[in-house]
Structures are given as C-alpha cells and as structure tokens.
Amino acid sequence: MLTNIKINEDRLWNSLNEMALIGATDKGGVNRQALTDLDKESRDLFIKWCKEENLTITIDQMGNIFARREGKNNNLPPIMSGSHLDTQPTGGRYDGALGVLSALEVVRTLNEFNYSTEAPIEIVMWTNEEGCRFPPAMTGSAVFSGLHDLSSALAIQDQEGVKLGSELERIKYNGSVACKSRPIAGFIEIHIEQGPILEMENKNIGVVTGAQAQKWYEVNITGMEAHAGPTPMEIRKDALVASSEVVLLVNSIGNNFQPGGCATCGVLEIVNPSRNVIPGNCFLTIDFRHPDDDKLKKMDEILRKTIKLIEKDKKVKIEIKQILELKSNSFNKSIINTIKDVTHKLKFTNKEIISGAGHDAVNINSIAPTAMIFIPCIDGISHNEIEDIHKEDAIRGAEVLLHSVVELANNSSKIINN
Amino acid sequence: MLTNIKINEDRLWNSLNEMALIGATDKGGVNRQALTDLDKESRDLFIKWCKEENLTITIDQMGNIFARREGKNNNLPPIMSGSHLDTQPTGGRYDGALGVLSALEVVRTLNEFNYSTEAPIEIVMWTNEEGCRFPPAMTGSAVFSGLHDLSSALAIQDQEGVKLGSELERIKYNGSVACKSRPIAGFIEIHIEQGPILEMENKNIGVVTGAQAQKWYEVNITGMEAHAGPTPMEIRKDALVASSEVVLLVNSIGNNFQPGGCATCGVLEIVNPSRNVIPGNCFLTIDFRHPDDDKLKKMDEILRKTIKLIEKDKKVKIEIKQILELKSNSFNKSIINTIKDVTHKLKFTNKEIISGAGHDAVNINSIAPTAMIFIPCIDGISHNEIEDIHKEDAIRGAEVLLHSVVELANNSSKIINN
Numbered sequence: 118m119l120t121n122i123k124i125n126e127d128r129l130w131n132s133l134n135e136m137a138l139i140g141a142t143d144k145g146g147v148n149r150q151a152l153t154d155l156d157k158e159s160r161d162l163f164i165k166w167c168k169e170e171n172l173t174i175t176i177d178q179m180g181n182i183f184a185r186r187e188g189k190n191n192n193l194p195p196i197m198s199g200s201h202l203d204t205q206p207t208g209g210r211y212d213g214a215l216g217v218l219s220a221l222e223v224v225r226t227l228n229e230f231n232y233s234t235e236a237p238i239e240i241v242m243w244t245n246e247e248g249c250r251f252p253p254a255m256t257g258s259a260v261f262s263g264l265h266d267l268s269s270a271l272a273i274q275d276q277e278g279v280k281l282g283s284e285l286e287r288i289k290y291n292g293s294v295a296c297k298s299r300p301i302a303g304f305i306e307i308h309i310e311q312g313p314i315l316e317m318e319n320k321n322i323g324v325v326t327g328a329q330a331q332k333w334y335e336v337n338i339t340g341m342e343a344h345a346g347p348t349p350m351e352i353r354k355d356a357l358v359a360s361s362e363v364v365l366l367v368n369s370i371g372n373n374f375q376p377g378g379c380a381t382c383g384v385l386e387i388v389n390p391s392r393n394v395i396p397g398n399c400f401l402t403i404d405f406r407h408p409d410d411d412k413l414k415k416m417d418e419i420l421r422k423t424i425k426l427i428e429k430d431k432k433v434k435i436e437i438k439q440i441l442e443l444k445s446n447s448f449n450k451s452i453i454n455t456i457k458d459v460t461h462k463l464k465f466t467n468k469e470i471i472s473g474a475g476h477d478a479v480n481i482n483s484i485a486p487t488a489m490i491f492i493p494c495i496d497g498i499s500h501n502e503i504e505d506i507h508k509e510d511a512i513r514g515a516e517v518l519l520h521s522v523v524e525l526a527n528n529s530s531k532i533i534n535n
Numbered sequence: 536m537l538t539n540i541k542i543n544e545d546r547l548w549n550s551l552n553e554m555a556l557i558g559a560t561d562k563g564g565v566n567r568q569a570l571t572d573l574d575k576e577s578r579d580l581f582i583k584w585c586k587e588e589n590l591t592i593t594i595d596q597m598g599n600i601f602a603r604r605e606g607k608n609n610n611l612p613p614i615m616s617g618s619h620l621d622t623q624p625t626g627g628r629y630d631g632a633l634g635v636l637s638a639l640e641v642v643r644t645l646n647e648f649n650y651s652t653e654a655p656i657e658i659v660m661w662t663n664e665e666g667c668r669f670p671p672a673m674t675g676s677a678v679f680s681g682l683h684d685l686s687s688a689l690a691i692q693d694q695e696g697v698k699l700g701s702e703l704e705r706i707k708y709n710g711s712v713a714c715k716s717r718p719i720a721g722f723i724e725i726h727i728e729q730g731p732i733l734e735m736e737n738k739n740i741g742v743v744t745g746a747q748a749q750k751w752y753e754v755n756i757t758g759m760e761a762h763a764g765p766t767p768m769e770i771r772k773d774a775l776v777a778s779s780e781v782v783l784l785v786n787s788i789g790n791n792f793q794p795g796g797c798a799t800c801g802v803l804e805i806v807n808p809s810r811n812v813i814p815g816n817c818f819l820t821i822d823f824r825h826p827d828d829d830k831l832k833k834m835d836e837i838l839r840k841t842i843k844l845i846e847k848d849k850k851v852k853i854e855i856k857q858i859l860e861l862k863s864n865s866f867n868k869s870i871i872n873t874i875k876d877v878t879h880k881l882k883f884t885n886k887e888i889i890s891g892a893g894h895d896a897v898n899i900n901s902i903a904p905t906a907m908i909f910i911p912c913i914d915g916i917s918h919n920e921i922e923d924i925h926k927e928d929a930i931r932g933a934e935v936l937l938h939s940v941v942e943l944a945n946n947s948s949k950i951i952n953n
Contacts, residue, residue, distance in 0.1 A: 312765025329764065333810065344917055345799035345822045346747065346891030347730025350789045357800055358786045361779035368776045371768045381763035382775055384808040392751065392801040392820045393892075394918065402810045404763045473764030499762055500812070 118462050119523060122230050124515045129222040130508050136162065136202070136218060137210040146502025147210050151203040151245040152180070152284035159202040159214075160290060163242055166221055170228050172240070176292025178267060180244040180285045181257045185237055186224050188526060193236035194300035196526040197485075198223065198518060200308060200477060201246030201257075208247070209504025211309050211494070211511075217242050219307045219515040223522050234526035236302055243477045244290075251281045258477035260296045262484045267296055301485035302529035303452050306478040307518050308489060309506055313497025314470060321465040321513050323491030324457050327448050328472040328479045329379070329406040330413045333441035334420075336363060340433040342389075342397030357396035359431040360385055366423050367403050370416050378416065379406040379473060403437075408471045410445050446472075446479050449486035451532040452525065456490055459520040465513050486532050490517055536880050537941060540648050542933045547640040548926055554580065554620070554636060555628035564920025565628050569621040569663040570598070570702035577620040577632075578708060581660055584639055588646050590658070594710025596685060598662040598703045599675045603655055604642050606944060611654035612718035614944040615903075616641065616936060618726060618895060619664030619675075626665070627922025629727050629912070629929070635660050637725045637933040641940050652944035654720055661895045662708075669699045676895035678714045680902045685714055719903035720947035721870050724896040725936050726907060727924060731915025732888060739883035739931050741909030742875050745866050746890040746897045747797070747824040748831045751859035752838075754781060758851040760807075760815030775814040777849040778803055784841050785821050788834050796834065797824040797891060821855075826889045828863050864897050867904035869950040870943065874908055877938040883931050904950045908935055 139159045140149030149155040160182060164174055167184035175183040185195065200216020220240040227234070243261075248254030251273045259265035271282030285291040310316075315323050340354035364382045371380030381404045388398035403420070407413040421437065428435045460467040470491055472479070478489045492514040495505040525532065557577045558567030567573040578600060582592055585602035593601040603613065618634020638658040645652070661679075666672030669691045677683035689700030703709040728734075733741050758772035782800045789798025799822045806816035821838070825831040839855065846853045878885040888909055890897070896907045910932040913923040943950065 310765060311762050312767075313761075313770060314765070314767065317770070331764075342919065343731075343915060344729050344892060345797060345801055346749075346824055346893075347728060347732070348797070348891070348915060349730070349732065350786075350793065350797060352731060352735070355786065355799075357782055357803060361782040364775055364779040365783070368768075368773065375768065379763060379766070379768060381773075381811070381813055383763055383805075383810040383812050383814065385775060385803065385805060386808075387801075387803060390802040390804075391918075393799070393822050394801050395799055396801065404811050406764055473766070474762060475764075497761060497766060501760070 118459065118520050122226060122232060124222050124226045124512065124519055126512045128225060129218065129511060129515050132218045132221065133210065133214060133511065136214050140204065142502050144502040146504065147204045147208050148206050149202065149204045149208065150206060150250040151247060152281065152288055156203055157288035157290065160242065163202060163217060167240065170224050172224065175294050176290060177294040177296040178292055179257045179260045179270060179296040180290035180292060181261060181296060182242040184240040188234045188237040190235050191237055193529055194302040195237040195239040196522055196529060197239045197241050197301050197304045198306065198522055199241035199243065200306050201243045203245060203247050205247050205249050205500045207502050209499055209501060211506050212499050212504060213246060215309060215511060216307050219518050222515050223519045226519055234523055236526040236529045238522060238526055245281065246477055250275045255475060255477050255480055258480040261298060262480040263298055264480055264483060298484045303525045303532050304478060304481045304485050304487040305452060305518060305521055306476060306489045307514050308476060308491060309494040309499060310491040310497065311474050311494060311499035315468060315491060315493035316495065316497060318468060320468040321510065322460045322467040322517055323470040324453055324460065324467050325448060325472050325489035325491055326453055326469050327408060328446040328475065329408050330410045330445035331441060331443040332405045332413060332417055332439055334403040335438050335440055336401045336403060337436045338399045338433050340397050343395045345393040345395055348395060353395055354432045355395050356399040356433055357387060359427055359433040359435065360399040360401055362427045362431065363401060363424065366420065370419055374407055374412055374416055377408045377471065378412065406473060408445055446482055447535060448482060448488040449532065450535055452486055452488035455524050456488055456517060456521050459517050459524065463516055465517065486534060490514055536877065536938050540644060540650060542640050542644045542930065542937055544930045546643060547636065547929060547933050550636045550639065551628065551632060551929065554632050558622065560920050562920040564922065565622045565626045566624050567620065567622045567626065568624060568668040569665060570699065570706055574621055575706035575708065578660065581620060581635060585658065588642050590642065593712050594708060595712040595714040596710060597675045597678045597688060597714040598708035598710060599679060599714060600660040602658040606652045606655040608653055609655055611947055612720040613655040613657040614940055614947060615657045615659055615719050615722045616724065616940055617659030617661065618724050619661045621663060621665050623665050623667050623918050625920050627917055627919060629924050630917050630922060631664060633727060633929060634725045637936050640933050641937045644937055652941055654944040654947045656940060656944055663699065664895055668693045673893055673895050673898055676898040679716060680898040681716055682898055682901060716902045721943045721950050722896060722899045722903050722905040723870060723936060723939055724894060724907045725932050726894060726909060727912040727917060728909040728915065729892050729912060729917035733886060733909060733911035734913065734915060736886060738886040739928065740878045740885040740935055741888040742871055742878065742885050743866060743890050743907035743909055744871055744887050745826065746864040746893065747826050748828045748863035749859060749861040750823045750831060750835055750857055752821040753856045753858055754819045754821060755854045756817045756851050758815050761813045763811040763813055766813060771813055772850045773813050774817040774851055775805060777845055777851040777853065778817040778819055780845045780849065781819060781842065784838065784845065788837055792825055792830055792834055795826045795889065796830065798834065824891060826863055864900050865953060866900060866906040867950065868953055870904055870906035873942050874906060874935060874939050877935050877942060881934055883935065904952060908932055
C-alpha cells in the first residue's frame with residue numbers, strides 16, 4: 118500500500134456539499150430526480166470537475182457517463198468506480214453522490230501525487246438508479262449489463278407520460294456510444310449503508326460480500342363489506358382482520374429466518390374505508406429478502422401455505438401475486454479481500470455485510486468482478502431528507518476506496534472470477 | 536285489531552319506487568344527501584302526497600316535517616311515526632324512505648277506510664339522519680329531543696364549508712316552528728334491519744327492544760420509518776405490525792363479548808406508504824358496541840390494558856382517544872308489546888332484536904315512549920347501492936305498523952313509561 122498518498126479530506130467534503138446544493142431542499146435533503154434540469158446540472162458539474170482532471174468523457178446511449186484516467190498499460194481493461202447522482206424526491210445528500218465523488222477524489226489524489234496505475238481507472242455515473250421517476254430502479258447499469266433492453270428502457274414513461282429517452286435528449290445526455298458491456302477488470306462502488314448495523318456495532322467500514330435475494334408480492338383480500346353495528350361477529354368476512362393476520366405472518370416469517378431474513382408489509386390499503394363499515398376489500402404488499410436463495414424459497418412456501426389457512430379461517434378470498442424476483446448476489450472474492458486488506462492496513466474497523474438494498478454494483482456484478490464498500494449513516498436513515506453521515510466516515514471510506522483502486526489497478530491480472 | 540282494514544300493497548310499493556327515482560344512481564341505489572336539491576325534491580313530493588291526504592304540514596327550525604291527521608280527541612298527544620328521506624352518497628332505496636312512506640301508507644289506508652283514531656297521528660320526516668354531508672348523524676331528531684343545540688346544528692358545515700342552516704334556507708325548508716320537544720304519546724319507526732339476522736333466521740318482523748351502547752376511538756401508532764432491505768428485524772419499530780396486533784385485539788374483544796358485542800376497525804391508514812419502507816406511522820379507528828353498558832365498559836378496559844402491552848412489545852407509541860360515547864337504549868315496553876301482539880295476530884314470525892345502528896328513534900326515546908319495527912334486508916346489506924328488500928317484507932312491515940299505530944292511537948293513555 119502506498120503509505121505516502123492520502124486523499125484531501127476537505128476537497129472531498131466540499132465537493133459533496135457543493136453537489137448537494139443542486140436540488141437542495143428546505144429540510145437539508147436533495148430532490149434531484151433522474152433526467153430533470155437538476156440532474157443535468159449535477160451531470161454538468163461532475164463533467165466540469167472531471168475535465169479539470171484531464172479525464173476523457175464518454176456518454177453512452179443511456180446517458181451513463183464514464184470519465185477515464187489512462188494507466189501505464191492502456192490495453193488493460195479499466196478498474197471502474199462510481200455510483201449515481203439522481204435522488205429520491207425526498208432524498209438525502211449522500212445516497213449515490215458519495216460513490217461518484219469519492220471516485221473523483223481518488224483520481225484527484227492520484228493526479229495531485231502524480232501517480233500512475235498500471236491499468237486505467239474509470240469513474241462512472243449511472244443513469245436513473247433510484248427509479249422513482251422512471252421505474253424500475255438501476256436502469257442505466259441494467260442496460261449496460263445486458264439485463265434490460267435499451268429500447269424498452271428509453272421508452273419508460275414517468276407519471277406524466279414523458280419518456281426517459283426524450284428526457285435524455287432534452288437535457289442533451291443521449292450519448293452516441295453503445296450502452297453495452299465491455300471488459301472491466303473490476304468495479305467498486307462506495308455507498309452509505311442505508312441501515313443501522315455499522316453504526317450500532319461501531320464499525321468504520323462495511324465490506325459488502327453480496328446482496329440479498331428478494332421476492333415482492335401484491336396481495337388482494339376480498340371479504341364482505343357490512344355495517345359495523347348490526348353485523349354479528351360470527352358471520353363477518355372482515356378483510357382487514359385477514360390482512361392483519363397476513364401482516365403478522367409476514368413479520369413472524371422474517372423473525373423465524375434469522376440471521377438475514379427481512380420481511381415487510383409496506384403498503385396496506387382498505388378499499389373505501391369508513392369508520393362504521395367492516396372492510397370488504399384490502400390490498401397489501403410484501404417485501405421478502407434473504408441472503409440465501411434457498412431460505413427465501415422456504416419463506417415463500419411458508420407464506421403461501423399459511424395464507425391458505427388464513428383464507429379458510431377468516432372466510433375471505435386471498436390472491437397473492439409475486440411481482441419481483443431477484444436472486445442473491447455474491448460479490449467477487451478477490452476484490453472483497455483487497456478491500457478487507459486495505460481496511461486492516463489503514464487500521465479501520467470493518468464488518469462483512471450483505472446489502473439489503475439494490476445497487477448498480479449488483480447489476481455490474483453479472484458482467485465484471487465487483488464489490489462494494491459501505492460507510493455508516495446516522496441512525497441508519499436514508500431515502501429521507503434527514504439522511505446524514507459523519508465527515509470522518511466519508512473520509513475513511515474514500516481512503517479505503519483509493520488504496521483498493523490503486524491495488525486492483527496495479528494487479529488487475531490477479532483478480533480471479535468467483 | 537281491525538281485521539277489515541289492510542294497507543294497499545301496490546300503493547306502498549309504487550310510492551317507494553317513485554321516491555327512489557329522486558337521486559337514483561346507475562347501480563340501482565340512491566344518492567340524495569341532506570339539504571341538496573334532490574333532498575328538496577323528495578321533501579316536496581312527500582308534502583304533495585301528505586296534502587293529498589288532507590294532512591296539516593308543519594316545518595320546524597331544523598326542517599323536520601310533521602304531517603298531522605286529526606283524531607277524535609285532538610287534545611291527546613299524537614302517535615308519531617316516520618324516519619328520514621336523506622341517503623348516503625352510495626345509499627340504497629329503502630334506508631329511511633321505508634319509514635316515512637310506510638307511515639304515509641298507514642294514513643292513506645285510514646283515510647281510504649274512513650277510520651278515525653282516538654288520538655291524532657303524525658307522520659314525521661327528520662332532517663339529516665345520515666350525517667354524511669353534515670356530521671354528526673341524526674341531527675334533526677337530536678335537536679328536537681334537546682340532545683343537540685339548535686344554533687350549533689345550524690352552524691354545521693359540509694366539506695365545502697357550506698352551513699346546514701344556509702342550505703335549509705336555500706331549499707326553503709327553514710321552518711318557523713320551534714324545534715323542540717312536545718308531548719308525544721308514542722313514536723314508532725319502521726326501518727330495514729341493515730343486518731342479516733332476520734333473513735338468516737327466516738323471521739318476518741324484528742321487534743326492536745333497544746339500541747346498543749357505542750364507543751368510538753381514534754388510534755395513532757408511531758414507530759420508525761426505515762428501509763425494508765437493510766433494517767434487521769430485531770431493531771424495527773414497525774407501526775403496521777403494531778396496528779395489526781390492535782386490529783386482531785379489537786376483533787378478539789368482539790368475539791369474547793358474545794352475545795351482543797361488536798368490534799370493528801373500519802379505517803387503517805399508513806402515513807406515506809411505500810413498498811420497501813417499514814411503516815413508521817399508522818392511524819386507525821375502532822367502533823365498539825354492546826347492548827349492555829357495563830359490558831362495553833369492560834371491553835374498553837381490556838382494550839386500553841392490552842394496548843399498553845402491544846406498545847411495549849412492539850416498541851411503538853400508541854395514542855388512543857375516545858371520540859364518541861352512546862349509552863345503551865331500552866325502548867318502551869308498552870309499545871314493544873303492542874308491536875309483538877299485532878305481529879302475532881297477523882301470524883307473522885318475529886324476533887326480538889337490538890338495533891346495532893343508530894336511528895332517529897333512539898333520540899326520540901329520550902323524550903317519548905318509542906320502539907322500532909325492523910324488516911329483513913337482502914344479505915343484510917345497507918349503505919350500499921345494492922341494498923334491497925323483498926316487496927312482501929315491506930308489506931308485512933307496513934301492516935304491523937298500521938295496526939300498531941291504530942292500537943296505540945286508540946289506547947294512548949295505556950302506554951306506560953318504562
């Protein structure tokens with residue numbers, strides 16, 4: 118490890134603060150949704166900073182931006198690092214921006230110290246990671262990885278019927294380079310944890326070993342609406358009582374699949390609710406996650422089997438539809454080990470962690486050796502304007518990224534596919 | 536009993552059908568909310584029909600309409616019968632209208648047979664029974680009974696801020712007669728059951744012995760919003776899981792207070808729901824009913840005690856606020872016995888029943904001897920455009936009303952206060 122090279126703490130922090138001004142909200146967060154004028158402004162600033170570092174900019178058909186710093190041997194595939202600059206409507210300052218600007222800080226530091234790596238380095242900004250305006254999420258990296266078709270991605274519409282492709286054109290980020298996979302020696306994304314584990318366990322760095330498998334469901338429960346006064350308990354077909362049984366079932370499945378299982382009902386809606394009417398129809402959603410695909414399959418089986426019992430017991434009809442399935446992801450062991458090694462050498466505490474949320478890195482992992490670095494976020498809060506981090510955590514994360522990228526770029530031939 | 540007098544089946548049925556045209560909906564129901572132009576139209580039609588029967592019309596300050604048929608001794612206080620003509624937005628054809636038009640049919644029949652009762656008879660149409668446009672419900676009868684202040688009732692606003700009093704003026708039903716209690720020998724209201732018991736038990740007539748006590752609550756549950764992916768089960772403060780425990784608690788309290796107890800959560804709302812966010816805040820309503828005030832008090836105690844346990848167990852804050860309390864009501868035994876006696880003589884099956892819903896009769900019961908007659912409604916459905924009844928049930932109900940009213944009007948001095 119290059120012990121004489123260090124990132125510039127204030128330069129990193131100031132860049133994060135400057136980027137957070139674009140779309141800044143009154144509550145201290147950021148509303149910078151994909152392909153809006155504010156997204157364009159953040160892209161322009163990012164490119165300006167990259168050009169100041171003499172990087173070569175490439176923009177592909179999905180608006181993904183690559184900023185390349187040549188190495189000693191430019192026939193080698195690059196080491197790539199980055200994340201996204203778009204945010205949720207009530208987003209925070211660091212979700213995404215931390216990953217892009219930490220990668221920029223790595224390059225700025227190497228330029229400052231006039232240090233050349235063997236392989237080239239590329240900073241990347243992926244288009245439409247959040248997917249709140251143009252669902253689904255992580256579209257830019259999905260098309261790049263061949264997991265999503267380019268033309269259907271460009272045809273995605275927002276709630277007003279505006280197409281992703283036409284917004285890319287409007288903000289002039291419809292690049293000409295094909296959006297498709299090419300040789301990448303390794304990809305590292307640094308991101309806030311978006312959960313409370315590192316903070317609770319007082320760890321500096323999360324070494325992300327993979328991402329959870331996910332299954333999402335929609336559930337419709339049909340009972341019979343009736344007047345809450347004159348309808349005896351024993352003949353009711355109360356859709357909300359049945360829904361509540363489902364919510365508690367989901368919660369107990371999560372609790373019974375520890376360690377690692379997560380189970381959440383995020384939405385529950387009564388159709389035409391009224392204080393003195395027994396609910397006749399309810400809609401709810403289920404989000405199941407587990408690092409182990411087999412365990413998730415088992416969670417699914419228990420859910421479906423027990424719902425049948427609730428259906429019979431509560432005299433309602435329950436329809437369950439799986440609407441999303443993501444297999445679990447294991448990141449690249451060589452890169453994980455490099456990150457862990459650097460963390461030890463820097464004398465930072467670390468913990469192996471599984472990502473609960475989706476990230477662009479999960480898509481890139483399907484085409485190139487990939488891993489992630491997490492830093493703690495305060496109270497585990499994200500997708501919220503009060504999302505926050507400690508400056509020293511951002512600095513530690515960027516240091517780990519710097520030395521990991523240099524190590525990998527100088528030894529890219531040693532990265533072994535899992 | 537006057538065996539030679541019978542109501543005119545088709546006249547009753549045709550009047551119900553004609554009234555149902557005012558505010559008729561595509562699905563076969565009625566939307567004729569209080570003090571709208573349609574309400575005025577139904578009042579005008581009712582008064583036209585009353586005038587054809589030579590009745591004397593009085594309109595009071597709340598727009599309650601009284602149509603009087605003199606008796607042999609007009610110093611006696613009247614026997615009164617009626618209900619309301621306003622409906623829910625998705626109301627049915629018979630909820631309310633049946634009570635007004637059955638009372639009209641009683642008078643039409645007596646006129647047709649040229650039969651004079653001892654005491655006078657009054658048909659009444661109470662203003663704003665439903666309370667959906669101008670909450671709370673049953674305002675006209677409440678002001679008449681001294682249970683609600685006139686000026687505050689006139690000041691009730693709808694969702695657009697329009698006052699009940701100014702709408703009364705606009706439709707020209709702001710009468711000059713004081714809206715206040717006066718001597719009434721007895722009050723009978725006929726109404727659809729709004730529940731399934733008579734139909735299930737195959738009974739023609741419900742002899743209503745009283746109304747349930749009620750307690751309504753609003754509950755706010757505060758946990759902590761967090762990302763459904765990276766937040767471990769054991770540290771969650773899931774407001775929806777806690778809400779589901781409350782829903783099942785409410786349901787089990789209802790089941791444990793049989794016979795007679797009813798317990799319903801009609802509304803449950805998650806604040807800012809999202810599929811992959813653990814719900815942080817929920818709102819729900821509870822509707823508790825029991826014929827016995829002491830049992831209802833016990834239900835309340837168990838609710839509050841158990842909610843404390845849920846609060847602790849689920850690591851959330853639960854605030855519960857009682858927003859309504861109605862004591863139980865016992866109707867007048869003399870009138871109940873008269874109805875029962877008439878039903879037997881007409882060879883109709885009957886069942887003593889407690890009203891689960893509120894009715895104008897419950898208010899009038901506080902100032903005059905009162906009881907109610909229920910007829911079955913199909914599948915127990917009301918407050919729904921598909922609300923329906925069988926013609927023969929309407930006819931049986933009107934027959935029972937006719938002979939009960941005549942019996943009471945001829946023997947009003949024998950009505951004993953409970």
